Amino acid sequence: MLELKNLVFEVPADDGGTKRIIDDLSLTIPDDRFTVITGPNGGGKSTLAKLIMGIEEPTSGAILFDGTDITGMAITDRAKLGIGYGFQQPARFRGMKVKKLLDIAAGKKLPMLACNEYLSKVGLCSASYLTREVDKSLSGGEVKRIEIATILARDPKLAIYDEPEAGIDLWSFDRLTETFRDIHEARDGRSIVIISHQERIISLADEIVLLQAGSVAATGSPAELMPQLGFAARSLDDHGCPLSVPTELHLTEIPTTC
């Protein structure tokens, strides 16, 4: 179980003061729970994920994982405890082959069959990618899907995915949604937190958390919250400029079939 207690994260502001990004946020994510965090751009979703992973340090408040206070713990130690994080914009590793990256994530040399399975879960063909380097030659959507495959291979107790849909084509997104649905249905005690703006991912949630201006504005099941989400998004606009419905997927890649 993950417990966030009165989390505050502030950064220096241009006027010499501070800007509060996460504002006294408390949230509990029980085991075996599929949580989707959604909300407007700049609401603090990625920052919250970085605080949980230890990439950023809270100004105040506490983070507990399975009862252990991990607030001051290093990223690697949090990873050892079983927290995995997929970045909104994943890193590339020049010189590192996809197969090696999957092995490192799993903590062992994976059989080819397992590699095929992890890559197929993100809509990639093993034969075309296992020997590729995770460098600039891969497209943004490919790197994103490879990173998701590494988290699947690591199989952490708590997996956090930051906008897994970003830059991913419609066909691969279908496969990814199926994968998340399978994880959801497996019900093996693991928790998954997905930061997403996509209706199809949001609809899979046990609980939706609407994050707005660094605070939890609402929580609820898809049935409770989804009808309000459009309304909630529009009410956030403070410039009198109506927010459009979130854009559908960007077709940045051709379909990948194997």
Ligand SMILES: Nc1ncnc2c1ncn2[C@@H]1O[C@H](COP(=O)(O)OP(=O)(O)OP(=O)(O)O)[C@@H](O)[C@H]1O
């Ligand atoms: N280190 C920092 N210094 C200054 N501002 C920051 C810093 N980190 C985050 N912010 C600001 O905090 C706000 C929240 O950023 P964050 O990336 O968490 O939003 P988000 O909800 O993930 O947005 P999106 O939906 O666009 O990904 C933004 O206005 C961002 O510019």
